[in-house]
Amino acid sequence: MSTRGNTIDGFGYAKGLRERIAGRVATLKSEHGLTPCLVVVIVGEDPASQIYVKNKGETTKAVGMESRTIVLPADTTEPDLLKLIGELNADSSVNGILVQLPLPAHMSSLKVIDAIDPLKDVDGFHVQNAGRLAVGLDAIVPCTPLGSLMLLKDALKTHGDGNLLGLNAVIVGRSNIVGKPMAQLLLNENCTVTIAHSRTTNLPELCRTADVLVAAVGRPKFIQGDWVKDGAYVIDVGINRIEVEGKSKIVGDVDFDAALPRATAITPVPKGVGPMTIACLLNNTLQAACVQHGLPVPGDL
Numbered sequence: 309m310s311t312r313g314n315t316i317d318g319f320g321y322a323k324g325l326r327e328r329i330a331g332r333v334a335t336l337k338s339e340h341g342l343t344p345c346l347v348v349v350i351v352g353e354d355p356a357s358q359i360y361v362k363n364k365g366e367t368t369k370a371v372g373m374e375s376r377t378i379v380l381p382a383d384t385t386e387p388d389l390l391k392l393i394g395e396l397n398a399d400s401s402v403n404g405i406l407v408q409l410p411l412p413a414h415m416s417s418l419k420v421i422d423a424i425d426p427l428k429d430v431d432g433f434h435v436q437n438a439g440r441l442a443v444g445l446d447a448i449v450p451c452t453p454l455g456s457l458m459l460l461k462d463a464l465k466t467h468g469d470g471n472l473l474g475l476n477a478v479i480v481g482r483s484n485i486v487g488k489p490m491a492q493l494l495l496n497e498n499c500t501v502t503i504a505h506s507r508t509t510n511l512p513e514l515c516r517t518a519d520v521l522v523a524a525v526g527r528p529k530f531i532q533g534d535w536v537k538d539g540a541y542v543i544d545v546g547i548n549r550i551e552v553e554g555k556s557k558i559v560g561d562v563d564f565d566a567a568l569p570r571a572t573a574i575t576p577v578p579k580g581v582g583p584m585t586i587a588c589l590l591n592n593t594l595q596a597a598c599v600q601h602g603l604p605v606p607g608d609l
């Protein structure tokens with residue numbers, strides 16, 4: 309008998325992942341004298357970004373990896389940023405490079421991402437990684453879609469028959485960093501995938517066809533409760549900062565309270581997809597370090 313109204317504990321799942329990653333990092337250190345190193349580059353002083361970057365740094369250290377954060381002024385020129393990336397590419401002590409997005413308007417994020425060595429592109433945003441994922445080759449997979457898929461599979465195992473094959477998946481959002489790679493992953497799982505965006509007509513009706521609904525829109529509580537099909541699995545990727553009674557809080561792209569009773573299972577915001585993104589980033593960094601040193605890449609976590 310299937311149930312409704314289950315909340316997916318992304319925070320708890322990510323904690324387990326981080327513990328397993330920490331174990332692998334410790335083994336890599338003791339057996340090969342190798343400590344994976346992630347460098348995060350942030351351009352500008354956006355306070356929200358800085359909190360996120362600080363959390364990432366602390367989490368990276370907590371699993372035993374090295375974390376370096378480089379903060380550049382907002383008026384850094386594109387050639388200067390490209391030069392820094394070139395130096396990080398050439399530095400064999402650096403295993404992963406993450407350039408925090410969005411970048412200031414005077415830079416092309418495509419050009420900047422293109423400059424990162426694909427083997428160090430732990431975001432999985434480089435065209436080589438995106439292309440490899442699309443054609444089914446080994447690739448560094450973007451963290452948020454990867455973490456979302458892990459939660460989805462786990463929820464299907466817990467609450468359903470564990471099978472994604474043949475399910476209708478609707479992804480709202482077509483960004484290169486979330487929507488498109490999410491679609492690739494769900495296609496690989498044999499879902500029938502539809503990607504919706506701001507020009508999609510009849511979005512509510514389309515969402516109601518979704519056995520799996522992924523929201524990556526960037527608009528607070530945009531997906532209404534009655535857009536959710538009875539029994540659907542809902543993954544809310546949105547991270548939106550809003551003011552409620554003078555206090556800042558974060559909410560997702562889905563009206564959680566309205567969607568919960570209809571869904572079989574749904575991720576909350578916070579403590580849903582967000583913590584999974586960071587755990588997957590750490591695992592991508594660990595795997596990148598192994599590949600760069602010709603060591604076997606540990607399998608599924």
Ligand SMILES: NC(=O)C1=CN([C@@H]2O[C@H](COP(=O)(O)OP(=O)(O)OC[C@H]3O[C@@H](n4cnc5c(N)ncnc54)[C@H](OP(=O)(O)O)[C@@H]3O)[C@@H](O)[C@H]2O)C=CC1
Nearest residue numbers: 452481482483486505506524525526545546547581582585
């Ligand atoms: N949990 C996590 O770890 C992460 C969370 N995020 C969050 O996920 C959300 C999406 O991020 P990202 O993909 O980078 O965002 P983008 O702004 O790059 O993309 C948003 C997408 O939503 C679509 N969209 C906007 N308005 C509508 C509308 N009215 N109807 C239908 N579609 C619409 C856009 O369509 P169009 O292409 O036509 O403009 C676009 O494809 C954000 O809240 C972001 O903060 C992002 C990364 C990681």
Ligand SMILES: Nc1nc(=O)c2c([nH]1)NC[C@@H]1CN(c3ccc(C(=O)N[C@@H](CCC(=O)O)C(=O)O)cc3)C=[N+]21
Nearest residue numbers: 406407408409410431547578579580581582583585586
């Ligand atoms: N190159 C690049 N790669 C990214 O992966 C990337 C990026 N740029 N730019 C910004 C977005 C956003 N993003 C988040 C990841 C985790 C949380 C997260 O851990 N959130 C927690 C805590 C939120 C809080 O309370 O502040 C939660 O949802 O529970 C949030 C947001 C990654 N992004």
